[in-house]
Amino acid sequence: MTQIEFAKKGAITAQIKHVAQVEQLDESIICKNIAAGTVVIPANAGHPVEGICGIGKNLRIKVNSNIGTSSDVGTLEGELEKLDVSIRYGADTVMDLSTGGDIRKVRRSILKKSSVPIGTVPVYQAMIEAGEKYGPIVMATADDLFNAIEEQAREGVDFVTVHCGITQAAISSLKSQHRITDIVSRGGAFLIGWMLHHDKENPLYEHYDRLLEIAHKYDVTLSLGDGMRPGSIADATDRPQIQELLTLGELVERAWSAGVQVMVEGPGHLPLDHIMMNMQLQKSLCREAPFYVLGPLVSDVGAGYDHITGAIGGAIAGIYGADFLCYVTPAEHLSLPDSEDVRNGVIASRIAAHAADIVRSQGKAAEWDRRMSLARKNLDWETQTTLAIDPERVRKVRSKYTVKGRACSMCGDYCAMDLVEKYLGITANKC
Amino acid sequence: MTQIEFAKKGAITAQIKHVAQVEQLDESIICKNIAAGTVVIPANAGHPVEGICGIGKNLRIKVNSNIGTSSDVGTLEGELEKLDVSIRYGADTVMDLSTGGDIRKVRRSILKKSSVPIGTVPVYQAMIEAGEKYGPIVMATADDLFNAIEEQAREGVDFVTVHCGITQAAISSLKSQHRITDIVSRGGAFLIGWMLHHDKENPLYEHYDRLLEIAHKYDVTLSLGDGMRPGSIADATDRPQIQELLTLGELVERAWSAGVQVMVEGPGHLPLDHIMMNMQLQKSLCREAPFYVLGPLVSDVGAGYDHITGAIGGAIAGIYGADFLCYVTPAEHLSLPDSEDVRNGVIASRIAAHAADIVRSQGKAAEWDRRMSLARKNLDWETQTTLAIDPERVRKVRSKYTVKGRACSMCGDYCAMDLVEKYLGITANKC
Numbered sequence: 001m002t003q004i005e006f007a008k009k010g011a012i013t014a015q016i017k018h019v020a021q022v023e024q025l026d027e028s029i030i031c032k033n034i035a036a037g038t039v040v041i042p043a044n045a046g047h048p049v050e051g052i053c054g055i056g057k058n059l060r061i062k063v064n065s066n067i068g069t070s071s072d073v074g075t076l077e078g079e080l081e082k083l084d085v086s087i088r089y090g091a092d093t094v095m096d097l098s099t100g101g102d103i104r105k106v107r108r109s110i111l112k113k114s115s116v117p118i119g120t121v122p123v124y125q126a127m128i129e130a131g132e133k134y135g136p137i138v139m140a141t142a143d144d145l146f147n148a149i150e151e152q153a154r155e156g157v158d159f160v161t162v163h164c165g166i167t168q169a170a171i172s173s174l175k176s177q178h179r180i181t182d183i184v185s186r187g188g189a190f191l192i193g194w195m196l197h198h199d200k201e202n203p204l205y206e207h208y209d210r211l212l213e214i215a216h217k218y219d220v221t222l223s224l225g226d227g228m229r230p231g232s233i234a235d236a237t238d239r240p241q242i243q244e245l246l247t248l249g250e251l252v253e254r255a256w257s258a259g260v261q262v263m264v265e266g267p268g269h270l271p272l273d274h275i276m277m278n279m280q281l282q283k284s285l286c287r288e289a290p291f292y293v294l295g296p297l298v299s300d301v302g303a304g305y306d307h308i309t310g311a312i313g314g315a316i317a318g319i320y321g322a323d324f325l326c327y328v329t330p331a332e333h334l335s336l337p338d339s340e341d342v343r344n345g346v347i348a349s350r351i352a353a354h355a356a357d358i359v360r361s362q363g364k365a366a367e368w369d370r371r372m373s374l375a376r377k378n379l380d381w382e383t384q385t386t387l388a389i390d391p392e393r394v395r396k397v398r399s400k401y402t403v404k405g406r407a408c409s410m411c412g413d414y415c416a417m418d419l420v421e422k423y424l425g426i427t428a429n430k431c
Numbered sequence: 432m433t434q435i436e437f438a439k440k441g442a443i444t445a446q447i448k449h450v451a452q453v454e455q456l457d458e459s460i461i462c463k464n465i466a467a468g469t470v471v472i473p474a475n476a477g478h479p480v481e482g483i484c485g486i487g488k489n490l491r492i493k494v495n496s497n498i499g500t501s502s503d504v505g506t507l508e509g510e511l512e513k514l515d516v517s518i519r520y521g522a523d524t525v526m527d528l529s530t531g532g533d534i535r536k537v538r539r540s541i542l543k544k545s546s547v548p549i550g551t552v553p554v555y556q557a558m559i560e561a562g563e564k565y566g567p568i569v570m571a572t573a574d575d576l577f578n579a580i581e582e583q584a585r586e587g588v589d590f591v592t593v594h595c596g597i598t599q600a601a602i603s604s605l606k607s608q609h610r611i612t613d614i615v616s617r618g619g620a621f622l623i624g625w626m627l628h629h630d631k632e633n634p635l636y637e638h639y640d641r642l643l644e645i646a647h648k649y650d651v652t653l654s655l656g657d658g659m660r661p662g663s664i665a666d667a668t669d670r671p672q673i674q675e676l677l678t679l680g681e682l683v684e685r686a687w688s689a690g691v692q693v694m695v696e697g698p699g700h701l702p703l704d705h706i707m708m709n710m711q712l713q714k715s716l717c718r719e720a721p722f723y724v725l726g727p728l729v730s731d732v733g734a735g736y737d738h739i740t741g742a743i744g745g746a747i748a749g750i751y752g753a754d755f756l757c758y759v760t761p762a763e764h765l766s767l768p769d770s771e772d773v774r775n776g777v778i779a780s781r782i783a784a785h786a787a788d789i790v791r792s793q794g795k796a797a798e799w800d801r802r803m804s805l806a807r808k809n810l811d812w813e814t815q816t817t818l819a820i821d822p823e824r825v826r827k828v829r830s831k832y833t834v835k836g837r838a839c840s841m842c843g844d845y846c847a848m849d850l851v852e853k854y855l856g857i858t859a860n861k862c
Contacts, residue, residue, distance in 0.1 A: 071843030073832045099845050128845070137845075138854070175855075180804045182851045189847035193854035231847075232804030233789060233797055271797070272750055273790045298746065298786035300800035300807070303815065304824035308742050308782050315729065315743045319703055333807065333815075334828045335840040351739050355729035358664060359704045366664055366702070369731035373611045373663030376731070376764065384734065384764075393735035397765045401504045409766040412502030414530050414559070414568075416620035416662075420613045423569070423624035424606075 002219040003041050005259040007034035015041045019054035024364070033057050037252070038288045040159075040261040042093065042117045042221040047156030051116040053092045055263060055324045056290035060365070061353035064119065064292070064326045065091035065346050066337075068098035069106060073336045076106055083110055085339045089346040089390065091327070093158070095119040099128055099186075108155060117158035119223065122148040123204075127190045138194045142203035146210055153218040161265065162211060163187045163225035164204040164251050165244040170228055171195065174240040181231035184268070188227020208251060212258040221261040223292055224248045229268030232300050236270045237278060249285040263290040263324065266317075270296040275313060279320035292324040293317050297332075306332040307341075307348035314349055318356025325349045347390055354389075379406045379417055433650040434472050436690040438465035446472045450485035455795070464488050468683070469719045471590075471692040473524065473548045473652040478587030482547040484523045486694060486755045487721035491796070492784035495550065495723070495757045496522035496777050497768075499529035500537060504767045507537055514541055516770045520777040520821065522758070524589070526550040530559055530617075539586060548589035550654065553579040554635075558621045569625045573634035577641055584649040592696065593642060594618045594656035595635040595682050596675040601659055602626065605671040612662035615699070619658020639682060643689040652692040654723055655679045660699030663731050667701045668709060680716040694721040694755065697748075701727040706744060710751035723755040724748050737763040738772075738779035745780055749787025756780045778821055785820075810837045810848055 006013050012027050016034065019041060020027040033039035039056035043049075055062050065086035067079050079098070086094050093116050098106045103125050111118055126148035130140030149160060166188055174182065174192075183189045191202055204211060215222050228244040230236045248264050255262035264286045270278060275296060282291050296313035297306060310328030318325065329337040329345030337345065357365035368387065375383035381398070388394040398408070407415030437444050443458050447465065450472060451458040464470035470487035474480075486493050496517035498510050510529070517525050524547050529537045534556050542549055557579035561571030580591060597619055605613065605623075614620045622633055635642060646653050659675040661667045679695050686693035695717045701709060706727060713722050727744035728737060741759030749756065760768040760776035768776065788796035799818065806814035812829070819825040829839070838846030 070840055071845065072835050072840040073843075100843060124845075180801065181808045181848070182855060183847050186842055186845055186847050186850075189850040189854075190845070193850050196854045232807070233800040234804055271789045272746060272786055299782060299789060300803045301785065301818060301820050302782050303803075303819040304821050304828055305778055305782060308739055308779050309786065311739050312743050312746045312783060312786055315703060316747065331828055331831075331841070333839070333841075334825060335832050335834075337841075338831065347736055348739050351730060351733050351736060352743065354732065355703055355740065355743055358702045358730060369664040370611065372731045372734075373665055376663070377612045387732060388734040389732050390735050394765060397735055397762055400762075400769065401766050403766075404503050408764070409503040410501055410762070410768075411617055412504075412531060414502065414555070414617055414621070416614050416617045417612070419617075419620040419624050423620075423627045424613060 002216060002259050002261060003034055003043065004037070004256065004261050007031045015043050015052055018052050023054065023059055025058060029058065030054060037256045037262065038290065040221045040263050040290055042119070042159040042261070043219065044153065044156045044158045045219045046154070047111060047158055049115055049117060053117065057288065059323065061318045061322065061357055062092035062324045063090065063346060063349040063353055064093045064095055064324060065342060066095045066097050066326065067342065068096045069100040070336050071100040074098070074100055076109055079106055080109060080113060081339055082342045083114055085342045086346055087116055089343050090350050091116065091346045093117045093119060097121055097124065099124050103128065107152070111156050119159040119161065120152050120157045121161040121187045122152045123163065123187045123190050137190065138197040140194065142207060145203055146214065149211065150214050153214050153220045157220060159221040159223050161187060161223045161225040162204050163191050163227040164202065164208055164211070165224060165247040166191050166202050166227040167205050167247055168195065168201055170240055170243045170247065173243040174228065177238050177240050179235045179238065181235055183227065184231030185225065185227040185229055187225055191227060208254060212255060212260050215260045216258055219261070221263065222255055224251055224262060224264045226265045226267065229266070229294065230270065232269050233271050236267065237274050241267065245282060245285055249287070252286045252289045263292050266291055266293045267296045268294055269300060270298065270313060272298050272316065275316045276320045279317055279322055283321045290323040291321055292326060293322045294326045295328050297328065303333045305330055307345045311348040311352040314352035315355045318353055319359050325353050350389060377417055433647060433690050433692060434465055434474065435468065435687070435692050438462045446474050446483055449483050454485065454490055456489060460489065461485060468687045468693065469721065471652045471694055471721055473550070473590040473692070474650065475584065475587045475589045476650045477585070478542060478589055480546055480548060484548065488719065490754065492749050492753065492788055493523035493755045494521065494777060494780040494784055495524045495526055495755060496773060497526045497528050497757065498773065499527045500531040501767050502531040505529070505531055507540055510537055511540060511544060512770055513773045514545055516773045517777055518547055520774050521781050522547065522777045524548045524550060528552060528555065530555050534559065538583065542587050550590040550592065551583050551588045552592040552618045553583045554594065554618045554621050568621065569628040571625065573638060576634055577638070577645065580642065581645050584645050584651045588651060590652040590654050592618060592654045592656040593635050594622050594658040595633065595639055595642070596655060596678040597622050597633050597658040598636050598678055599626065599632055601671055601674045601678065604674040605659065608669050608671050610666045610669065612666055614658065615662030616656065616658040616660055618656055622658060639685060643686060643691050646691045647689055650692070652694065653686055655682055655693060655695050657696045657698065660697070660725065661701065663700050664702050667698065668705050672698065676713065676716055680718070683717045683720045694723050697722055697724040698727045699725055700731060701729065701744060703729050703747065706747045707751045710748055710753055714752045721754040722752055723757060724753045725757045726759055728759065734764045736761055738776050742779040742783040745783035746786045749784055750790050756784050781820060808848055
C-alpha cells in the first residue's frame with residue numbers, strides 16, 4: 001500500500017508521524033491532506049532516509065537542489081560533494097539529473113549516500129542509452145522508457161519527473177504560438193523529438209496506466225513535468241503552457257484514483273504580475289495538488305545571478321500557493337553548477353521559501369526572525385551567528401575587519417542599537 | 432530657481448531634456464510630474480554630473496549604492512574604489528555615509544570624482560564633529576546641524592537624508608510600542624539621543640523652514656528619512672513608523688510650497704504581505720511623492736545574503752510604487768561592505784528594479800528580456816553575454832568549464848534549444 005492508500009484508510013504511518021513531528025502539526029491533519037492529495041511524502045518504500053519530508057498544504061515550503069553530470073562536465077566525486085553541500089545548507093530533497101558519464105553509477109551512489117529523498121528524470125537515462133545503442137536518441141522505444149522508470153523506482157528513487165502532459169495537442173499549440181524560446185525543458189525536448197520523429201502520441205501519456213502501476217508498486221511520487229514551461233518572459237502563460245496544465249489536471253486525478261502520490265511542476269520564466277495567477281490557476285485546475293515550481297525567474301537578463309531572479313519569483317509563488325521550490329543557481333543558463341553555486345542556490349531558495357512561510361504560517365515561521373531580531377538588538381553576535389541561515393558565512397563576513405567595540409564595523413562607534421540603549425534607557429531585551 | 436520652480440512655469444530645463452531622452456519619454460510629461468512633485472531630479476545647481484537621473488512616476492526605478500567609511504574601517508582610496516564599482520555596475524546614485532576618518536575629505540573626493548548624483552546624511556558629520564569638539568555627540572547645537580547641511584549643499588551634494596519626521600510625538604509612540612529592535616536608523620538614533628538629552632523638539636522639524644531655505648538655495652533634493660523604520664519583521668508597520676510617515680506627508684507639502692524637491696524614505700524590514708500596503712499608504716499620505724525604500728528586507732535571518740532578502744522585497748515594492756531602491760549588500764547587519772559586496776548589492780537591486788519595471792513600464796523594459804531570450808534561443812553566446820546584467824560575470828562563469836558543442840556545459844549534447852530546433856524544424860529566430 002502507498003502513503004495515499006494508508007491515509008485514505010486513516011492509518012497514521014511512520015512517515016506521517018515523522019512529518020507531523022518535524023512540522024509541529026497534528027498527525028490527523030497530515031493524514032487527511034495526504035488522503036485528499038494536497039500533501040505528498042516522497043518516500044520510496046525501498047529507500048528509507050532520515051530526512052523524510054512532506055510537501056504541500058499547511059507545510060513549510062520545501063527546497064530541492066538539482067545536481068548531476070552533463071556530457072561535458074561532472075564526476076562521481078564532484079556530484080557526491082554537491083549532494084553533501086546541498087544537504088549541509090538545507091535542501092529538503094535532491095534531484096540527480098545526470099546525463100553524462102556512468103549515469104547508473106552516479107545515481108546509485110547518490111541514493112546510497114543521501115539522507116534526503118532523491119528525485120530523477122528517468123527519460124534522460126532511457127533516451128541517452130537509446131542514443132548509445134541505436135544512434136539517434138529518438139530511436140528509444142516506449143519499453144525503453146518504462147524500463148528506465150521501473151529500474152530507477154526499484155533502486156529506490158523517491159520521486160520522478162515525468163512529462164506526461166506533452167501531447168500532440170500541446171505540440172500543435174506550440175507550433176501555432178510562435179514562441180521566442182520554444183522548449184527549454186530537456187526532458188520535454190527529448191519527448192517532443194521522439195513524438196515528432198515517430199509521429200506518435202507521448203508514451204507517458206498514452207500508457208499512463210503503466211506508469212501508475214510502477215509508481216504504485218514502489219510508492220514513487222510522480223512529479224508531472226512541465227515540458228511546455230515558458231523559457232522567457234515573452235512566452236509566459238501562453239496557450240501551450242496552459243494546454244499542458246489542463247492535461248496535468250486530469251492526470252492528477254487519475255493518479256489519485258490509482259492510489260499514487262502526485263505533484264505538479266510549474267514555470268519557469270514569469271513576469272512578477274503573472275505569478276499569483278499562475279499559482280491560483282494550477283491550484284484550481286489540479287485540485288490543490290502540491291505545486292513544484294522551477295524559479296519562477298522574473299527576468300531573463302540576470303544570467304550569473306539567476307539565484308536572485310529565482311528567489312524573487314519563488315518568494316511570491318510561495319505566498320500564493322507554491323509548495324516546493326526547485327532552486328536556481330548562479331550558473332543557470334551558463335554552465336553546470338559547481339559546489340559554490342549549489343550553496344548559493346540552496347540558500348537563495350531557502351530565503352525565498354522562508355519569506356513566504358512567514359506569511360503562510362501565521363506567525364509560526366516568524367518565530368525564527370523574532371529570535372534573530374532579539375539577538376540583533378542585544379548585539380549578541382554569537383546568537384545571531386547561530387541563528388543565521390548560514391552561520392559559516394556570517395563568521396566569514398564578520399572576520400573580514402577588526403571590530404573595536406560591541407557593534408559591527410559598519411556603524412562602529414555610532415551603532416543605532418548602542419546609542420538608543422544609552423539615551424532611551426532601554427536595556428537589553430529579554431527573550 | 433529650482434527644478435520644481437522651473438517646471439511649475441512649464442520651462443523645459445537641460446536636466447528635464449536629459450531625463451526625457453534617457454527615459455524615452457515626452458519632456459512635457461516629465462516637466463508636469465516635477466511640477467506636481469511626483470518626480471525629482473536630484474541635481475545640485477553647483478554639481479553638474481554626466482549621469483543625471485529622474486526618480487519617480489513613470490520613470491525607470493533607480494538604484495542607490497551606499498558607500499563611506501566607518502570609525503572602524505575605510506580609507507579614501509577604498510571608498511573611491513567602491514564609488515567606481517557602484518557606477519560601473521549600474522548604480523544610478525551613490526550616497527556617501529562616511530562616519531570615520533576625514534569625513535570632509537572623503538566627501539569632497541567623491542563629489543569630485545562621481546559621474547552620478549551624490550547623497551549624504553549631514554547629521555553624521557554635524558554630530559560626530561560635535562563629539563570631537565565637546566565630548567558627547569549630543570552636545571551638538573541646532574546651528575551645528577544646519578551648518579553641516581549648508582556646507583554640504585554648498586559643496587554640491589545632490590540630495591540629503593534629513594530625519595525631520597522624528598518628533599517628540601513619534602518618540603512617545605516608540606516608547607509605548609515596546610519594539611524588539613527600537614531604532615535601527617543611525618541618523619535617527621543620533622537625533623533621538625539629542626532630543627532625549629536636551630528634552631527638546633527635533634531641530635530639523637522645528638526649524639524645517641531653515642532647512643527648506645538651504646535646500647532651495649542650492650536646489651538640493653530633500654530625502655525625508657525614516658528614523659522610525661522597522662528593523663525587524665516583528666516591528667513592521669507599527670505606530671511609531673506610521674506616526675512618522677504622517678509627519679513626513681505634511682513636510683512633503685511644505686517642501687513643495689517652498690519650491691523644494693522632496694522624496695520620502697521607507698522601510699526597512701517588512702514581511703511580504705505588508706509591502707503592498709506600505710507602498711500604497713506612503714503614496715496616499717505623501718501625495719505621490721517619490722518613494723525611496725531601504726530594502727525592504729522580507730526576513731531577518733538572511734545575514735550574509737541580505738542582498739537577496741532585499742531584492743525580494745525591492746521587486747515587490749517596485750510593483751506597488753517604490754521609485755528608488757537603496758541597495759542592500761551581503762555584508763548588511765554584519766560589517767562595512769567591501770567592493771565585492773558593493774557589486775553584489777548593486778546587481779541584486781538592479782535585478783529587483785528591472786523585474787518591477789517589466790510590470791510597471793507596460794512592455795518597454797521587457798524589450799531587454801526579449802532580446803536576451805532571442806539570443807538564448809539562437810545559442811548566440813556573445814549577444815547573451817553583452818546583454819546580461821553583468822557581462823564580466825557571465826564570461827567568468829562560462830569560462831569555468833570547457834564546452835564541447837554549441838550549448839552550455841549544463842546540458843552539453845542534450846540542449847533543449849538544440850534538440851527542438853532539430854526535430855521541430857524551427858530554425859534560429861530572427862530579431
